[in-house]
Amino acid sequence: MRRSLLAFCTALALVLTPTAVAADGEDAATTTAVPTPSLDQQPAPDQQPAPEAAPVLDDDAPVLEVDQRHGVLAEGDDLFGTPQTVVESGITTLPGPQPGAEVYPRPANGIYQVTGGGFGHGIGMSQYGAHGAGQAGLSHAQILSFYYPGTNLETRSTGTIRIGITIDNDGVTRVAHRPGLVVSSTPGDTTYPLPPGYSQWRVRTTTASAAGCTLQGLDAGGTWRTAWPSGMPQSCPVSFSSPTEGSVDLYLPNGSTRIYRGTLTATFRGTTSLLTVNHLPMQHYLRSVTMAEMPVSFHTEALKAQAVAARSYALRGAGGTAHYDTCDTTACQAYRGMGARNANGTVTWYEHANTTAAVGATNGQVLTYDFGSGVPQLATTMYSSSTGGHTTVGGPGHGYLVAQPDPYDTVANNPRSSWSAQLPVRNLEQRYNIHRVERVQILRRDGHGEWGGRVLDARVEGFTAGGHYTWAYASGGGLQMSNPWPANANGLSSHYFTFDQRGSVERIFGDDRYGTAAQASRAWGTNTNVVYVVNGLDYPDALTAAARAGVYDAPVLLTRSDTIPGATLSALQRLNPARVVVVGGPEAVSTKVTQELRNLTRNRDLTRVGGTNRYATAAAVASYYPAGRARVYLASGEDYPDALAGAALAGHESMPMLLTRQDRLDQATIDQLSRLGAQEVVVLGGSTAVSDAVAEQAAGYSASGTYRRLAGGDRYATMARIAGQFPAGRTPAYVASAQDFPDAIVGAALAGGLHGVPIVLTANDRVRSATAAALTRQSPQAIYLLGGSGVVTDATMELLSPYLR
Known part of the structure; x- marks a missing residue:
């Protein structure tokens, strides 16, 4: 059974921009002043697939406990939890450093100068590297073979996929009324026309029971009224769809409206808080994901490689639960739906002709790997924006997630292949609850690339207000999150870095x-x-x-x-x-x-x-x-x-x-x-x-x-x-x-x-x-x-x- 990564989503949303894991190029969303067209009127449509069964996941293949932004997450990692500080009463001076540690005393000005490389975890494909490889003449198959050596490029039937819309987190599913909107119990079941006179619809429950769900419409006077269509079972799940338009407008808790292809389902999950799940064909899902994860101006072969990696990753059920196959944040893969409906009637599109073409050109293509059974199974195709010139390994049993030099990552327009940053001592003091930080020790690196590789374990040390020695364990990602980029212009964008400070003997x-x-x-x-x-x-x-x-x-x-x-x-x-x-x-x-x-x-x-x-x-x-x-x-x-x-x-x-x-x-x-x-x-x-x-x-x-x-x-x-x-x-x-x-x-x-x-x-x-x-x-x-x-x-x-x- 896969462990859900939902617990990470909220933390990610607090500290990171929605698509920061993707190659940080221009915002490729486009805004047009047109009403929502039907599927056949969307830019660069691909052939509409016939309804298919949900894809069968390779449940026996090894699954990493991963996050598409931060990589493999170890138990006890301080990336999301509250770091635990240890106070050693009676010790009033810094003890000797750990044998073998890199030792960095507190700078005189209170700011560590840092040199680093990359944006993201550095496992698998570099998105900027894919762009550079495309410019160097590699096909998308060659790009994938370089970043995931030993995998096979196959074509599989992908069917539909269920996406947990975790940004709709108020426990109510609320959609806009449009002509042609229908409702059913589950996608594919008998549909019922919705009665007229309502501008919005919502599903909510006040009891921890599926039978406690209520379908309500908002009337002209601004009152919510129960309005079940005649003959429809009155319980959750409740699914909204539009056969004529192929999309549904969803109201998010902040009042904005997001357009989603396929069906939106209010899903009971055992509490009074409902979950919104988007059911749609895999190809339609990838139109949004590919654009969200990679700038549309990137090389065509890079966009194709991204589409295959995203398809493979989604089919692995990364971050999935019993209610959905994968989620909509970068803890799984960034997914924003088809577009956002603006207050002035325009639409900001989250699909683009370039990425849609890449998705269509690779229809059904996935990466597989023989994990030892003799039967190739889906690979966990991790990727990040930039590797900084050297990839690092995935978990045991994933021989295709290798550490190797990445010559393509230094493509000319990559702003994060190498970078300089600052790590103020005050940020460390706040994050690790240390009154005065006096020293940082880097205890362990992964051994791959410059400086000995990415920082795995560190120790932040100092003194309490009473003068007692205190310290806290820090992961490389935890140090990065003490001053993260792009939230901070002078911040760190990976845990592949070193301090610009002369060492000691x-x-x-x-x-x-x-x-x-x-x-x-x-x-x-x-x-x-x-x-x-x-x-x-x-x-x-x-x-x-x-x-x-x-x-x-x-x-x-x-x-x-x-x-x-x-x-x-x-x-x-x-x-x-x-x-x-x-x-x-x-x-x-x-x-x-x-x-x-x-x-x-x-x-x-x-x-x-x-x-x-x-x-x-x-x-x-x-x-x-x-x-x-x-x-x-x-x-x-x-x-x-x-x-x-x-x-x-x-x-x-x-x-x-x-x-x-x-x-x-x-x-x-x-x-x-x-x-x-x-x-x-x-x-x-x-x-x-x-x-x-x-x-x-x-x-x-x-x-x-x-x-x-x-x-x-x-x-x-x-x-x-x-x-x-x-x-x-x-x-x-x-x-x-x-x-x-x-x-x-x-x-x-x-x-x-x-x-x-x-x-x-x-x-x-x-x-x-x-x-x-x-x-x-x-x-x-x-x-x-x-x-x-x-x-x-x-x-x-x-x-x-x-x-x-």
């Missing part, structure tokens, strides 16, 4: 390696799903644990073999994990310690993954990956630097990492290479770490029979090669010593898994040229150095500042 450190790992785990909230625990004195098990932890965005904590250090114990109590995975055998982590760790989980759930030696343990971890992966990483088990850098990459890509001796493969490693059957083997480090003979032997177990090396002249150059596999320009950067493993191990899980960035290795007392090159390419807003000054000196830390963007 911070340390993540504790009293020792165990304390540093515990401090790094602060990047994760309480009630985590899983925590990986490894021996803090032995690197091989830790290497593969860090790579695997990245798959689950899980922290890595360190322990002694026979006791749990206090810092690790405190971290586990705060994280309160559902499960702990111990990597290593009883010699690395004793049975006594594992029993204590089990008692620190919510579900008393602990898994030990280990083998007879480091190679067998790495193979045991790799056994949890399915066969047929794109690649498997192979690193030396006799030294750690190459595998340190590789752990972040393997974790980020969810690829297995195996360890080997320099001159031979262990049988456990061979067994996993054979089972995995990866497309290729990627060897980390040069031939002195992993010989050519070993690399070639490992490649023999891959599907392609090939391997490639990521290697440089030393550990720093190899690290730079590995870091180069990540997209450039992401933030933050994590820097750790290349001369010891513990801090880099926990940093690899934090970097590759949680933030999708490399682990950058440095010398303890200077910045090597390869380290500088890796940081220059990454151009981070924030740099986090793992470990205290005894590991990497303060002088070296100061040398990192020039690499901040």
